[in-house]
Amino acid sequence: MKSRKITKDTESSSRRHYGDACAVAHGLDLVGERWALLVIRELMFGPKRFSDLRADLPGISANVLTQRLEGLEAAGIVMRRKLPPPAASQVYELTAWGYDCEPVLQAFGRWAARSPEHDPSLPVSPVSLFLSFRTMLDPVRARGLDARVGFRLGASTFLVRLKGGKIEVTRGSIDHADAVFIGQAAAIAAAVYGGQSLKTLAAQGVLMVEGDRKLAERFLTLFPLPAKAESMAARARRERRTD
Amino acid sequence: MKSRKITKDTESSSRRHYGDACAVAHGLDLVGERWALLVIRELMFGPKRFSDLRADLPGISANVLTQRLEGLEAAGIVMRRKLPPPAASQVYELTAWGYDCEPVLQAFGRWAARSPEHDPSLPVSPVSLFLSFRTMLDPVRARGLDARVGFRLGASTFLVRLKGGKIEVTRGSIDHADAVFIGQAAAIAAAVYGGQSLKTLAAQGVLMVEGDRKLAERFLTLFPLPAKAESMAARARRERRTD
DNA sequence: CGGCATCCGGGAAGATACTG
DNA sequence: CAGTATCTTCCCGGATGCCG
Numbered sequence: 001m002k003s004r005k006i007t008k009d010t011e012s013s014s015r016r017h018y019g020d021a022c023a024v025a026h027g028l029d030l031v032g033e034r035w036a037l038l039v040i041r042e043l044m045f046g047p048k049r050f051s052d053l054r055a056d057l058p059g060i061s062a063n064v065l066t067q068r069l070e071g072l073e074a075a076g077i078v079m080r081r082k083l084p085p086p087a088a089s090q091v092y093e094l095t096a097w098g099y100d101c102e103p104v105l106q107a108f109g110r111w112a113a114r115s116p117e118h119d120p121s122l123p124v125s126p127v128s129l130f131l132s133f134r135t136m137l138d139p140v141r142a143r144g145l146d147a148r149v150g151f152r153l154g155a156s157t158f159l160v161r162l163k164g165g166k167i168e169v170t171r172g173s174i175d176h177a178d179a180v181f182i183g184q185a186a187a188i189a190a191a192v193y194g195g196q197s198l199k200t201l202a203a204q205g206v207l208m209v210e211g212d213r214k215l216a217e218r219f220l221t222l223f224p225l226p227a228k229a230e231s232m233a234a235r236a237r238r239e240r241r242t243d
Numbered sequence: 244m245k246s247r248k249i250t251k252d253t254e255s256s257s258r259r260h261y262g263d264a265c266a267v268a269h270g271l272d273l274v275g276e277r278w279a280l281l282v283i284r285e286l287m288f289g290p291k292r293f294s295d296l297r298a299d300l301p302g303i304s305a306n307v308l309t310q311r312l313e314g315l316e317a318a319g320i321v322m323r324r325k326l327p328p329p330a331a332s333q334v335y336e337l338t339a340w341g342y343d344c345e346p347v348l349q350a351f352g353r354w355a356a357r358s359p360e361h362d363p364s365l366p367v368s369p370v371s372l373f374l375s376f377r378t379m380l381d382p383v384r385a386r387g388l389d390a391r392v393g394f395r396l397g398a399s400t401f402l403v404r405l406k407g408g409k410i411e412v413t414r415g416s417i418d419h420a421d422a423v424f425i426g427q428a429a430a431i432a433a434a435v436y437g438g439q440s441l442k443t444l445a446a447q448g449v450l451m452v453e454g455d456r457k458l459a460e461r462f463l464t465l466f467p468l469p470a471k472a473e474s475m476a477a478r479a480r481r482e483r484r485t486d
Numbered sequence: 487c488g489g490c491a492t493c494c495g496g497g498a499a500g501a502t503a504c505t506g
Numbered sequence: 507c508a509g510t511a512t513c514t515t516c517c518c519g520g521a522t523g524c525c526g
Contacts, residue, residue, distance in 0.1 A: 016499090016516090019302060021363050021432065022371035024284055024348050027355030032277070034518070041267055050488060059262060061519050066490060076359060076475050089488075097357060097472030105267050107350040112270030114340060116319060120264050128265035189264065229340030232319050259497090259518090277499065293508050304500055305509060332507075 015071075030075045031101075035060050039068050040077065040098060041105055042127050045158075045171045047081065047091035056125045077101075106135040116231035120193055121186075126153045129185045130160070130169045132193075136223040139165035147212075149219050150174030152182045162222075179216045183207035192220050258314070273318045274344075278303050282311050283320065283341060284348055285370050288401075288414045290324065290334035299368045320344075349378040359474035363436055369396045372428045373403070373412045375436075379466040382408035390455075392462050393417030395425045405465075422459045426450035435463050 018025040031037050035057065042048060042056050054065060069092055072078035077098040082090055109132065112118065130151075142165045151158045152174065159177060161168040174180060181188055187207040190196040198217065201207035209216045230238075261268040274280050278300065285291060285299050297308060312335055315321035320341040325333050352375065355361065373394075385408045394401045395417065402420060404411040417423060424431055430450040433439040441460065444450035452459045 018281065019365055020281070020371070021365035021367040021429070022281075022284070023352035023356040023361065023375065024371070025281060026358060026361045027351045028277075028280060030355060030358060030360075032275075032280075034271075034275070037271060037275075038261070038263070038265075038268060041265070050490090059519085061521090062488095062490075063492090063520090064518065067518095074475070076472060076478070079478075095472070095478075097354075100357070100472075101354050104347075104350045104354050107347045108270045109266035111340075111344050111347050112273060113266040114343070115269060115273060117273075118266065118269045122262055122264035124264040128263070128267070132266065186264070229319060229338070229343075232317075235319070235322075235338075297508095302500085304502090306501095306511085307499060309509065310498090 150177030393420030
């Protein structure tokens with residue numbers, strides 16, 4: 001087997017195309033299929049293995065994940081890499097251009113978060129949570145803050161570095177963190193976006209804080225949600241009034 | 244018939260969901276289906292009728308367009324409106340929140356335009372073209388320019404107003420334009436993005452210019468394309484070199 | 487276990503024809 | 507013009523099983 005495999009229909013590309021020169025349409029040709037953008041999202045903080053992706057994308061099936069990874073690789077968005085011998089497992093990683101689509105995810109997320117139907121109580125993956133921090137940080141509220149906040153979510157750890165109104169997020173060691181949140185991503189989301197107090201969440205045993213508690217409390221206030229769009233119901237009420 | 248019609252399955256919503264609190268995933272629940280984002284694109288410069296949408300989205304079928312419009316209306320992105328008696332036809336229009344997704348289209352288009360596989364020679368709708376102008380204008384190159392450029396594309400006309408490094412685009416009258424391009428959208432795209440000279444295109448009879456020709460020539464230089472991402476072939480060559 | 491190929495059922499998309 | 511009805515095709519999701 002010289003190249004990984006022979007695609008069934010004469011070397012790739014009998015996929016459906018929009019046949020439109022518009023860059024948006026071409027983008028949809030690349031990542032418009034179901035799950036594709038979420039696969040990219042999950043790779044945004046670094047490489048992952050096949051089964052990590054499956055675990056972080058509840059609902060995706062193995063064959064669909066395979067197809068998406070093939071498609072994204074063919075498009076030059078994802079590449080596969082073999083880790084050095086110690087753990088010779090295969091991982092999927094974004095190319096430089098793949099990483100460059102974070103602004104797309106940000107614009108899209110910012111817009112969709114205003115949907116009247118958005119339900120923030122659904123489960124959320126760690127990557128989504130930290131991407132949302134990068135997206136929603138209010139530089140004004142973070143002004144003058146210079147701190148390291150760590151997160152322990154099950155097996156994985158993330159470090160958020162705040163300085164000069166900017167934010168940096170890295171997956172990995174949380175040594176030297178000034179404060180550490182310990183809990184599932186959903187609990188942290190409830191604290192930051194759901195307005196749940198640390199006390200309540202701690203009482204429920206779903207979220208704990210170690211280190212600088214004042215810092216932790218302040219951290220929760222740094223990510224204001226955008227105003228919701230007018231819902232259909234509200235629009236109907238308004239129309240009735242102005243009839 | 245009080246409400247337009249009864250949706251078959253107990254009032255809406257048995258669509259597939261990702262079940263993910265991430266705003267990106269929710270956005271995909273709203274506009275992730277095929278054609279949805281392109282329908283929104285076509286409405287970006289104002290209301291359109293069903294058949295206008297069909298004409299500007301070559302390849303979409305009537306039933307799919309119907310479904311997308313229903314879905315987008317249910318989501319609060321599109322609304323239907325009946326025009327006043329003179330021309331009592333129905334049109335589809337974006338809600339305020341619908342218009343707010345232009346930054347999503349822009350970020351997405353900017354990213355996708357860097358795809359090695361992007362083919363700008365395909366047909367393009369007028370709306371895509373003018374959205375691309377709003378997206379790609381280089382304020383530095385437009386500095387000091389104060390002008391009105393008109394476009395006559397078949398039946399519809401667009402006016403581009405440049406001033407103070409900013410751009411405004413309106414569909415409608417092109418009276419008071421300093422220069423006017425006359426031709427199909429594809430020809431204008433070839434001139435702006437394909438590097439084709441006005442002379443060549445005029446000789447082919449696909450593009451004409453009236454009014455200030457100097458202005459027209461300068462206009463073509465205002466929208467630089469972003470650098471392409473490294474193609475798979477180039478990456479392979481580079482890898483071979485560093486082996 | 488990780489990474490697939492394969493088969494199957496349901497449903498969404500595409501094409502065409504038809505109606506108010 | 508603005509859709510609906512119908513039929514076919516293809517994609518998605520789930521299960522199973524192979525192979526290193």
